[in-house]
Amino acid sequence: MTEAGTTAGEAKKVRPIVPYLKLPEKEGEEAVLVGVRCKACGKAFLGERLVCPACTAINQFEPVTFSRTGELYAYTIVHQSAPGIPVPYISAIIDLPEGVSVRANIVDVEPRPENLKFGMKVEMVTRKVREDSEGNDVIAFFFRPVEG
Amino acid sequence: MREVAVIGVGMIRFGRYDKSVWELARDAILEALQDAGVEFKKVEALYSGNMYRTNLSGQQILQQIGLTGIPVVNVVNACATGSTAVREAYLAVAMGLHDIVVAVGSEQMGKMGLLGADAARREESVEGILGSGLMPAIFSTAGVEHMRKYGTTIEQFAKVSVKNHKYGYYNPRSQYRVLLSLEDVLNSRMISYPNTLYMCCPTGDGAAAVVLAPMSRAREFTSKPVKIAASVLTTDPYTDRVFALPDPNTMTRNAAKLAYEQAGVGPEDLDLVELHDCFATAEILHYENLGLCPEGEGGRLIDEGETEIDGRIPVNISGGLLSLGHPIGATGVSKICECVWQLRGEAQTPDRQVPDCKVALAHTIGLASGGACTIHILVR
Numbered sequence: 001m002t003e004a005g006t007t008a009g010e011a012k013k014v015r016p017i018v019p020y021l022k023l024p025e026k027e028g029e030e031a032v033l034v035g036v037r038c039k040a041c042g043k044a045f046l047g048e049r050l051v052c053p054a055c056t057a058i059n060q061f062e063p064v065t066f067s068r069t070g071e072l073y074a075y076t077i078v079h080q081s082a083p084g085i086p087v088p089y090i091s092a093i094i095d096l097p098e099g100v101s102v103r104a105n106i107v108d109v110e111p112r113p114e115n116l117k118f119g120m121k122v123e124m125v126t127r128k129v130r131e132d133s134e135g136n137d138v139i140a141f142f143f144r145p146v147e148g
Numbered sequence: 149m150r151e152v153a154v155i156g157v158g159m160i161r162f163g164r165y166d167k168s169v170w171e172l173a174r175d176a177i178l179e180a181l182q183d184a185g186v187e188f189k190k191v192e193a194l195y196s197g198n199m200y201r202t203n204l205s206g207q208q209i210l211q212q213i214g215l216t217g218i219p220v221v222n223v224v225n226a227c228a229t230g231s232t233a234v235r236e237a238y239l240a241v242a243m244g245l246h247d248i249v250v251a252v253g254s255e256q257m258g259k260m261g262l263l264g265a266d267a268a269r270r271e272e273s274v275e276g277i278l279g280s281g282l283m284p285a286i287f288s289t290a291g292v293e294h295m296r297k298y299g300t301t302i303e304q305f306a307k308v309s310v311k312n313h314k315y316g317y318y319n320p321r322s323q324y325r326v327l328l329s330l331e332d333v334l335n336s337r338m339i340s341y342p343n344t345l346y347m348c349c350p351t352g353d354g355a356a357a358v359v360l361a362p363m364s365r366a367r368e369f370t371s372k373p374v375k376i377a378a379s380v381l382t383t384d385p386y387t388d389r390v391f392a393l394p395d396p397n398t399m400t401r402n403a404a405k406l407a408y409e410q411a412g413v414g415p416e417d418l419d420l421v422e423l424h425d426c427f428a429t430a431e432i433l434h435y436e437n438l439g440l441c442p443e444g445e446g447g448r449l450i451d452e453g454e455t456e457i458d459g460r461i462p463v464n465i466s467g468g469l470l471s472l473g474h475p476i477g478a479t480g481v482s483k484i485c486e487c488v489w490q491l492r493g494e495a496q497t498p499d500r501q502v503p504d505c506k507v508a509l510a511h512t513i514g515l516a517s518g519g520a521c522t523i524h525i526l527v528r
């Protein structure tokens with residue numbers, strides 16, 4: 001079985017759970033979130049766009065690779081979800097330094113409010129979450145508290 | 149633009165029914181027509197809100213109340229579906245297109261359970277992996293944001309549920325008529341921190357309807373016409389975290405500003421507010437969004453009892469979504485019905501009649517990946 005986040009294109013294929021997660025393509029690379037920044041208004045977005053939803057400028061984007069560390073802005077702890085989804089889990093809003101916010105689970109910490117401090121530093125990790133119908137490993141991103 | 153009056157209102161008790169959703173809508177419309185003293189033959193257009201049975205909903209309702217061949221506009225706008233139908237009806241009368249129109253909201257959710265749960269089961273779903281996009285998580289995270297900014301406490305959010313259930317207990321149209329203590333609310337099962345079970349609105353079946361006419365003709369039908377002094381619709385504008393955390397606040401603030409301008413009143417003039425308390429956290433946010441108190445003082449407002457029936461600005465004396473229920477398409481219309489009953493002094497039980505109610509505000513929002521907000525200000 002392929003380790004999550006390792007090089008794509010080995011014996012088994014891997015694919016990202018969303019298009020704005022870029023998996024490593026060669027040795028030494030890390031998975032990153034990618035998107036665009038509007039040159040007209042400066043706002044950044046996850047993924048590709050043609051028109052800026054903030055200022056309506058058309059096709060004035062430059063690519064951005066987002067940092068793998070950010071800060072916890074707000075969260076909830078989900079105790080009831082759709083059937084089959086394991087609970088509880090932390091659904092968090094993470095602010096990244098490039099000026100974009102992303103929703104993700106926070107992992108590797110007990111899901112209790114006292115473990116979650118507003119503004120705490122978190123770092124991105126990637127893990128396999130399932131196989132798709134073609135047998136590919138589906139890789140998702142998560143955030144975990146930064147040690148120290 | 150002509151002045152527009154509500155001349156009749158009708159609403160079935162929210163709950164669970166064996167009847168079809170179209171029969172529920174029929175019952176609400178027949179009550180509203182009777183209230184207005186208008187035969188259905190006189191109705192010139194129907195505006196029908198229903199979220200889960202969108203296609204031809206109004207035509208299905210016509211099959212229950214009369215196939216008169218009138219124009220029907222079917223409306224869907226998330227949880228603001230019903231109030232958007234009322235706004236379309238209002239605009240048609242205000243612009244002189246029609247005189248007598250009906251707006252109806254209906255929904256049958258039966259035992260659908262948690263909204264969005266079906267989509268969350270699909271293979272490509274990211275639910276529970278990239279956080280949660282389900283309703284409880286959206287409004288719980290917005291509540292936690294308020295805790296971060298202003299130190300709002302879980303107890304303050306929980307008090308909203310105690311208050312709204314108290315008034316719902318006295319409302320014969322309320323789905324869950326139960327008196328709850330603060331301990332009951334805090335000790336109920338956690339759904340999505342900080343909202344416990346009793347801090348989340350129930351789903352159910354329901355229907356509500358209004359009959360509108362130009363104010364110049366209103367007294368042909370009723371001695372107590374209620375004027376629609378403002379009818380506003382907004383969507384969520386760009387804000388910095390909007391794609392990660394849907395924003396119930398900015399579109400409500402924008403709508404409130406427009407509605408107060410249109411009606412020529414301010415929040416200090418309101419005698420009653422029926423706002424969209426889909427979760428207890430939401431009510432506190434909307435105290436500030438609607439200008440009922442200064443920024444950051446929503447928690448204090450509930451602590452000091454200012455939104456109780458004898459407080460400075462009574463809020464959700466119907467019982468709110470938390471007690472009245474939230475059959476999506478019907479909700480926005482039901483809030484307008486409630487304002488009309490309060491303005492006429494017909495709140496049925498003395499325990500929940502707002503004394504000398506002259507100006508009332510009805511607020512509804514829908515929010516998921518995108519949002520809609522309506523505000524109606526009603527004046528007697």
Ligand SMILES: [Zn+2]
Pocket residue numbers: 038039040041042043052053054055056057
């Ligand atoms: Zn832009």
